[in-house]
Amino acid sequence: MDFLPLNKWLPNLKRPLVIAGPCSAESHDQMLSTAREIAKIPDVRIFRAGIWKPRTRPNCFEGVGEEGLKWLSDVKAETGLLTTTEVANTQHVELALKHGVDILWIGARTTVSPFAVQEIADALKGTNIPVMVKNPVNQDLALWIGALERIAGSGINKIAAIHRGFSTGDTSKYRNLPLWKIPIELKSKFQDLPIICDPSHIAGKRDLIAYVCQKAMDADMEGLMVETHIDPTKALSDAAQQVTPEALGAIIEGLSLRTEFGVDRTFEQELDALRGQVDRVDQEILEALKTRTEIIKKIGEAKKEKNIMPLQIQRMDELMKKRIDLGKDLGLTETFVKDIYDTIHSESVRIQSQIVNDFDSKK
Numbered sequence: 001m002d003f004l005p006l007n008k009w010l011p012n013l014k015r016p017l018v019i020a021g022p023c024s025a026e027s028h029d030q031m032l033s034t035a036r037e038i039a040k041i042p043d044v045r046i047f048r049a050g051i052w053k054p055r056t057r058p059n060c061f062e063g064v065g066e067e068g069l070k071w072l073s074d075v076k077a078e079t080g081l082l083t084t085t086e087v088a089n090t091q092h093v094e095l096a097l098k099h100g101v102d103i104l105w106i107g108a109r110t111t112v113s114p115f116a117v118q119e120i121a122d123a124l125k126g127t128n129i130p131v132m133v134k135n136p137v138n139q140d141l142a143l144w145i146g147a148l149e150r151i152a153g154s155g156i157n158k159i160a161a162i163h164r165g166f167s168t169g170d171t172s173k174y175r176n177l178p179l180w181k182i183p184i185e186l187k188s189k190f191q192d193l194p195i196i197c198d199p200s201h202i203a204g205k206r207d208l209i210a211y212v213c214q215k216a217m218d219a220d221m222e223g224l225m226v227e228t229h230i231d232p233t234k235a236l237s238d239a240a241q242q243v244t245p246e247a248l249g250a251i252i253e254g255l256s257l258r259t260e261f262g263v264d265r266t267f268e269q270e271l272d273a274l275r276g277q278v279d280r281v282d283q284e285i286l287e288a289l290k291t292r293t294e295i296i297k298k299i300g301e302a303k304k305e306k307n308i309m310p311l312q313i314q315r316m317d318e319l320m321k322k323r324i325d326l327g328k329d330l331g332l333t334e335t336f337v338k339d340i341y342d343t344i345h346s347e348s349v350r351i352q353s354q355i356v357n358d359f360d361s362k363k
């Protein structure tokens with residue numbers, strides 16, 4: 001896939017690119033009064049508003065429809081901000097293009113459906129309008145990449161990914177778990193692809209937004225899309241997660257922006273020395289994992305002899321408890337140790353299953 005860097009489609013771009021505006025367009029007055037305040041914040045270049053809202057259940061506010069597109073073009077004429085809205089089908093694309101919307105985005109609930117994304121991609125052929133693709137609701141990187149490929153396949157090279165968190169069914173402080181390793185893996189696969197964070201849908205509540213924005217900056221994301229409303233408590237959708245333009249200004253002001261590369265020599269040398277230490281520790285970790293795997297294979301051979309199942313839940317539960325406690329004593333978090341042992345354990349069961357069944361090791 002061929003991606004044009006953000007500063008090629010948005011000249012004079014400062015990092016981070018900030019996209020702000022209400023979850024939903026509600027009225028001409030709400031849009032214009034929000035936009036006037038947002039336009040005073042120098043980092044904001046793009047005004048967002050949902051025109052068609054995919055709501056979980058019917059009979060909620062489902063957006064104002066085409067009328068809202070006229071308000072978006074009034075926002076652009078008065079403030080000079082570029083505009084963006086969500087599209088979920090051909091009709092949305094046609095109307096958005098007719099009303100001069102500058103950038104489109106595909107929502108998380110649309111990204112999950114290859115048919116819907118393909119329909120949008122087909123409607124976009126020959127336009128080269130910028131498109132931002134939110135991650136699918138579920139933690140499926142391939143589905144996210146597939147949607148980006150479909151859009152790229154229609155000849156568009158102004159593409160960005162939006163990280164809005166994932167719905168896993170787990171309860172946590174977040175509305176949608178950030179699972180940072182997924183966008184980081186996307187970035188490592190496609191280094192030219194700009195990634196923008198949507199802290200509003202990750203956080204689900206105002207108080208957590210500044211924190212998520214900082215995490216996104218630390219993960220080298222290029223922009224932030226923050227739901228911003230002139231009177232958030234009265235918002236017709238997602239009231240708990242929208243911030244005022246004033247609060248948005250404070251959030252952006254409070255960000256610490258760090259660079260990937262150091263500027264001074266001594267710092268680079270210090271970093272190199274520490275990275276050398278990391279390389280050596282990683283070598284030790286992998287050697288220890290190899291030794292562990294050899295022992296797991298011996299246990300597998302013994303189980304085969306006695307016709308015993310590879311998976312031993314009780315042993316695993318005990319082991320996990322002990323490792324988590326050991327980790328805690330060493331200052332490692334429970335989730336970190338648990339994730340590592342979940343991975344190690346499923347690999348052990350896979351290896352032992354090959355052994356007891358005499359499967360070809362390549363299977």
Ligand SMILES: C=C(O[C@@H]1C=C(C(=O)O)C=C[C@H]1O)C(=O)O
Pocket residue numbers: 296299310311312313315316319344345348349352
């Ligand atoms: C190694 C064994 O087999 C499996 C793998 C385990 C591991 O990786 O430590 C633990 C329990 C079993 O599910 C075992 O039974 O001890």
